[in-house]
Amino acid sequence: MDKRNIWVVCDAFDHVDSFTGQLVSKAYQLSKESNGCVQVIFLGNTSEDELKRCALYGADEVVYQHCETKDERLWLDILSDIYSSIGADVIMFTNSDFSKTLSSFFASRFEFGLTADCIDICFEDENGFVFERAAMSDSVQARIICIDSQCCTCTVKKNAFVENVINEVKELSIRKWDYKGSFNTDDTYEVISCVKREIENSADLDNAKIVFGVGRGVKDKETFDLICQAGKKYNAVVVGTKCVVDDGLLPKKYQVGQSGRSIAPDIYIAFGISGANQHLVGIRNSRQIIAVNNNENAPIFNIADVKIVADVKEFIKEFSE
Amino acid sequence: MIKIVVCLKMVPGKLIDAERSGLIINPYDLFVLEKLAKLKKNTDISVIGICMGGESAREGLVRSKALVCDDIYWLNDIKFAQADTIATTKTLSAAIKKYIPDADAVICGGHAIDGETGQVPAELSEKLRITYFSSVTDIESFGHDSAVIVKKDEGHEMTVRCRYPFLLSVDSFLTYASNLNIIALKRAQKWEYKIISSEELGIAQTDCGAAGSKTKVINSVNIIYKKESIEVGGSIKEKADHVKKLLQQ
Missing domain, CATH: 3.40.50.620 (HUPs)
Structure with a gap:
C-alpha cells in the first residue's frame, strides 16, 4: 500500500x-x-x-x-x-x-x-x-x-x-518547488494609516518553566497578591482559569484552557482550582502538576502528581515566606 | 446605494447569561448590526440580513430587522440542519449568489460563540471569490467605490481603504442588548419574513446540512487521563516546605 x-x-x-x-x-x-x-x-x-x-x-x-x-x-x-x-x-x-x-x-x-x-x-x-x-x-x-x-x-x-x-x-x-503561477498579490486595498499596537507578549508564558494557576478557590485579593509575590520569587508566570479571567482578576492572555491557551511547563501549581475539563485540557502537557485545594475530592487531584489538601490562603501564607 | 449583506447566526442565550433561554443574536454579529445602524443614519446603505436557522431564530431576526435590516433572507429548512463549516459556506454562498449577486460588501461576525471555529468567513470569501479582511475591529465609513475599516494585524492597527466587493470578518463584540425603538420592533414583528427552503434555493440535498458536511462528530470522550498522585501530609508548614523543595530542584 x-x-x-x-x-x-x-x-x-x-x-x-x-x-x-x-x-x-x-x-x-x-x-x-x-x-x-x-x-x-x-x-x-x-x-x-x-x-x-x-x-x-x-x-x-x-x-x-x-x-x-x-x-x-x-x-x-x-x-x-x-x-x-x-x-x-x-x-x-x-x-x-x-x-x-x-x-x-x-x-x-x-x-x-x-x-x-x-x-x-x-x-x-x-x-x-x-x-x-x-x-x-x-x-x-x-x-x-x-x-x-x-x-x-x-x-x-x-x-x-x-x-x-x-x-x-x-x-x-x-x-x-517551482511554482509557475503569478506571485502578484491583491491590490484591492490601500493602507491609510498604521499604528503600532502593544503586542500581547506570550513568549513569557510559552517558555515559562514554572507556572502558577489561580482558580475560584482563591477568594480574596490578599491571597492572589501572595501568589503573585511567590510567583516573582520562583520566576513563575501566574495564569488563571476561565472564571478568574471573567471576574477580571487576570487579563485574557493569561487564561489557560480550551477557550484560552495551552501550556506545557515543567511544574504547574494549581491554587484553588477545582479542575473543570475546560481548564484541564490546557495544562495536561505539564511535566508535573501540583494541586492545592481544600476539597479532597476536587477533580484536579485526578490529574495531579502531587496532592495537597489545604486551605489555599493558609498554604500560600506559609509558602510565600 | 451600497448593498451590504450581514451573515447572522443565532446562538443559545445561556452562553451569555445562564438564566437566558432560547436563542439570541451572536454577539459578534450584533456588533456588526449596531455599527451599521449608526452608519446608516448618515450614509445611503441598504442592509440585508441572511440567516440559516429554524423557527427559534425568529426573535433574533425580528430584532435584526428592527435594528437595521432592510431585508432578511431566512434559510429555514430541516435539510440545512447540522451543517459543518463547508456545508454552511456552500448554503450561504448559494443564497448570496442567487438573491444578492450585486452585494458590495459581505460582513460576518468573527466567530459564533457556540461553535467557536471562526472559519466560515474565510471559507465564504473563497467561495464567493471576493477579497477577505480578517480581524476587523471597526468600520468607519462606506464610500462610493470603497469602504474604510480598521483591522489589527500582528502588532499593528491599520486603517484600510478596501475596494468593493469584499468580505469582512469582524472581531469585536457586544454582550448587551441595545435599546430598540418599540415602534420599529412592532413593525418588525409584523413584517413578513421570506422563508427559503433548500428547494427554493436550488441547492442539492447532498450539498447542505449534515449530508453536505465533510466532518462528523463520531463521539465525545474525556481525554483527561487519571494519574496516581502522591499526597503530601503533615502540618501546613511541612506541606509548603515540600513544594518549595520541589521548586528548587
Whole structure:
C-alpha cells in the first residue's frame, strides 16, 4: 500500500519555529501509527540548513517554495499547486490568524473537512484520522472524522503537542518547488494609516518553566497578591482559569484552557482550582502538576502528581515566606 | 446605494447569561448590526440580513430587522440542519449568489460563540471569490467605490481603504442588548419574513446540512487521563516546605 502523506504547513516564513516543531512531532507519531510519510510544506525564504532542522522532529521530506511575501491568497495558490501534484491525506496547520485563514481558504476551495483548534489527533484502523476538540458543552472532547473528503485538514492549538527530538537519524529530502503561477498579490486595498499596537507578549508564558494557576478557590485579593509575590520569587508566570479571567482578576492572555491557551511547563501549581475539563485540557502537557485545594475530592487531584489538601490562603501564607 | 449583506447566526442565550433561554443574536454579529445602524443614519446603505436557522431564530431576526435590516433572507429548512463549516459556506454562498449577486460588501461576525471555529468567513470569501479582511475591529465609513475599516494585524492597527466587493470578518463584540425603538420592533414583528427552503434555493440535498458536511462528530470522550498522585501530609508548614523543595530542584 502507498504511504499516507501527512503534511505540516509551516507559516513562520524564515525559520522552522517551535510551533511547527510541535506539529511535526505529532505528524511523526501519526506516521508510525498509519504508515505515513511526514512532509513539511515550507513557503517563504530560508536556508537549506534551517529546513534540515525538520528532520530532528521526524520529517521525511520538505517541500520548499521560495517566495517573498506572506499573503494568504498567494499561499493558497501555491499550496493548491503542490497539493494537486503530490496529494496529501492529512494537512496540519497552526492556528495562527494567518494559518486559520489559509486553511479555511484551502478547505473551502477543495471542499475538504476542516477541524478547528484541535488538541489531539490519532489514527485508528476503523475510523482513520480522528481529530479532537472541545465539544460545545466544554466538559468533554468531541471526536471528529472527515467523511466524503479526500483529504482531512485541521488547525492545531499551540502547545497541544510537545516538541520532541526523535532519536533516529532520518534521511531528509528537500524538494524545491517551482511554482509557475503569478506571485502578484491583491491590490484591492490601500493602507491609510498604521499604528503600532502593544503586542500581547506570550513568549513569557510559552517558555515559562514554572507556572502558577489561580482558580475560584482563591477568594480574596490578599491571597492572589501572595501568589503573585511567590510567583516573582520562583520566576513563575501566574495564569488563571476561565472564571478568574471573567471576574477580571487576570487579563485574557493569561487564561489557560480550551477557550484560552495551552501550556506545557515543567511544574504547574494549581491554587484553588477545582479542575473543570475546560481548564484541564490546557495544562495536561505539564511535566508535573501540583494541586492545592481544600476539597479532597476536587477533580484536579485526578490529574495531579502531587496532592495537597489545604486551605489555599493558609498554604500560600506559609509558602510565600 | 451600497448593498451590504450581514451573515447572522443565532446562538443559545445561556452562553451569555445562564438564566437566558432560547436563542439570541451572536454577539459578534450584533456588533456588526449596531455599527451599521449608526452608519446608516448618515450614509445611503441598504442592509440585508441572511440567516440559516429554524423557527427559534425568529426573535433574533425580528430584532435584526428592527435594528437595521432592510431585508432578511431566512434559510429555514430541516435539510440545512447540522451543517459543518463547508456545508454552511456552500448554503450561504448559494443564497448570496442567487438573491444578492450585486452585494458590495459581505460582513460576518468573527466567530459564533457556540461553535467557536471562526472559519466560515474565510471559507465564504473563497467561495464567493471576493477579497477577505480578517480581524476587523471597526468600520468607519462606506464610500462610493470603497469602504474604510480598521483591522489589527500582528502588532499593528491599520486603517484600510478596501475596494468593493469584499468580505469582512469582524472581531469585536457586544454582550448587551441595545435599546430598540418599540415602534420599529412592532413593525418588525409584523413584517413578513421570506422563508427559503433548500428547494427554493436550488441547492442539492447532498450539498447542505449534515449530508453536505465533510466532518462528523463520531463521539465525545474525556481525554483527561487519571494519574496516581502522591499526597503530601503533615502540618501546613511541612506541606509548603515540600513544594518549595520541589521548586528548587
